[in-house]
Amino acid sequence: MPTEPTPLHFRERAEALAPELTALRHALHREPEIGLALPLTQAKVLDALKGLPLEITTGKALGSVVAVLRGGRPGPAVLLRGDMDALPLQELADVPYRSTVDGVMHACGHDQHVAMLVGAARLLGERQAELAGTVVFMFQPGEESHDGASYMIEEGLLDAAGQPLVGAYSVHVSSNGPRCGTFSARVGTQTAGNAELKVVVRGKGGHGSTPHTAADPVPVAAEMVLALQNLVTRAASVFDPVVLTVGLFRAGTKLNIIPGTAEFEATVRSTSPEAMADFLPRAVRLVEGIADGWGMTADVDTREGYPAMIAAEEAVELGHEVVGELYGEDGWRYDEHPIMASEDFSRITAVAPGVQLGLSARPAAFDGADEATAPFNHSAYAVFDDAALPRGAAVLAGMAARRLSAGQERPCSRAARSRMAGSSAIRARPGQNVS
Numbered sequence: 343m344p345t346e347p348t349p350l351h352f353r354e355r356a357e358a359l360a361p362e363l364t365a366l367r368h369a370l371h372r373e374p375e376i377g378l379a380l381p382l383t384q385a386k387v388l389d390a391l392k393g394l395p396l397e398i399t400t401g402k403a404l405g406s407v408v409a410v411l412r413g414g415r416p417g418p419a420v421l422l423r424g425d426m427d428a429l430p431l432q433e434l435a436d437v438p439y440r441s442t443v444d445g446v447m448h449a450c451g452h453d454q455h456v457a458m459l460v461g462a463a464r465l466l467g468e469r470q471a472e473l474a475g476t477v478v479f480m481f482q483p484g485e486e487s488h489d490g491a492s493y494m495i496e497e498g499l500l501d502a503a504g505q506p507l508v509g510a511y512s513v514h515v516s517s518n519g520p521r522c523g524t525f526s527a528r529v530g531t532q533t534a535g536n537a538e539l540k541v542v543v544r545g546k547g548g549h550g551s552t553p554h555t556a557a558d559p560v561p562v563a564a565e566m567v568l569a570l571q572n573l574v575t576r577a578a579s580v581f582d583p584v585v586l587t588v589g590l591f592r593a594g595t596k597l598n599i600i601p602g603t604a605e606f607e608a609t610v611r612s613t614s615p616e617a618m619a620d621f622l623p624r625a626v627r628l629v630e631g632i633a634d635g636w637g638m639t640a641d642v643d644t645r646e647g648y649p650a651m652i653a654a655e656e657a658v659e660l661g662h663e664v665v666g667e668l669y670g671e672d673g674w675r676y677d678e679h680p681i682m683a684s685e686d687f688s689r690i691t692a693v694a695p696g697v698q699l700g701l702s703a704r705p706a707a708f709d710g711a712d713e714a715t716a717p718f719n720h721s722a723y724a725v726f727d728d729a730a731l732p733r734g735a736a737v738l739a740g741m742a743a744r745r746l747s748a749g750q751e752r753p754c755s756r757a758a759r760s761r762m763a764g765s766s767a768i769r770a771r772p773g774q775n776v777s
């Protein structure tokens with residue numbers, strides 16, 4: 343009877359793989375790609391997975407890679423995910439493996455995510471015979487506003503294992519924060535849901551000296567901007583908040599001409615799908631009502647982006663347990679707040695109990711300095727320390743192995759169970775929030 347691998351098996355082995363994972367990460371960093379296609383990145387992933395006992399499928403509408411590892415023994419299925427795309431940014435960080443593509447940079451660490459997921463595939467693939475269940479490796483393009491996760495779901499990602507997923511885990515690195523190698527997460531909302539609100543107010547142009555002969559859309563649009571801020575404070579619960587920022591406001595060509603239209607655009611964020619579902623129609627009604635009150639019309643357009651990402655308690659506790667075993671209690675901390683950025687791994691955590699672990703990859707050069715002083719993700723100066731790579735790979739592999747060995751149902755505390763039952767209602771179904 344072979345013994346199942348435990349997370350500890352993976353720690354030493356991941357360290358041994360570190361030079362290889364680092365080389366892969368540097369190669370990805372030198373040739374970053376944006377969006378859904380990523381042909382060079384996909385080729386590097388396929389090459390790195392060669393020789394492993396995996397069933398591999400590549401995407402049709404996008405350059406994704408789905409690799410399925412079927413363990414030697416029956417059991418449940420889990421998913422591990424790494425996003426692969428870069429950002430339209432000129433790299434200014436001084437690293438030897440700097441981007442060779444003008445205006446494109448891996449500034450969010452997704453090159454590290456790919457290397458970690460390849461590492462996890464190596465670690466688990468080497469223990470295939472002992473593994474009790476199936477692991478789906480999701481190499482995802484287009485996380486940065488392209489909704490790559492939705493495309494992968496449309497192309498059958500969730501059917502890849504041939505059974506429902508009992509867990510889904512990913513890691514997201516940051517270039518600042520606590521000591522490199524520290525993991526973090528929180529139960530419940532991890533990242534916000536987002537939506538866009540676009541408004542065009544249609545009035546009637548005229549001479550700036552005689553507004554009574556025109557229908558000036560500028561003060562009406564300004565009124566809408568303020569009314570929307572009021573709506574945030576009056577309509578959204580402080581315990582389930584909404585953030586609305588008008589980042590664009592445009593009208594007119596000259597100081598003495600009343601324009602025919604005025605327009606503005608806002609980003610809306612919420613920490614639960616319910617708050618977003620409640621707020622958006624109210625915002626539309628308010629804006630249309632103000633236009634109507636002035637005898638004008640407003641074209642209002644809303645578009646929902648990624649839903650809020652909700653971490654399941656059992657997945658967070660699994661992460662905590664595995665990190666604690668591998669790297670000690672000081673390798674873990676609980677995040678106090680959600681972050682108001684958005685992430686399409688939420689499409690996966692909506693259908694499987696999952697979590698995205700934060701992992702600090704802050705360079706050691708900032709040790710002893712204020713946590714926030716190192717340039718953050720999406721900065722042209724962001725640097726991610728490769729010391730995080732083996733840790734990310736070992737924890738992903740450890741979580742998958744530990745979850746599989748628990749069988750279909752992972753025992754958890756009664757408190758966790760009842761809290762999960764209460765939160766199941768706020769799990770969106772994939773696609774639910776796509777316009």
Ligand SMILES: [Zn+2]
Pocket residue numbers: 450451452485514
């Ligand atoms: Zn990212």
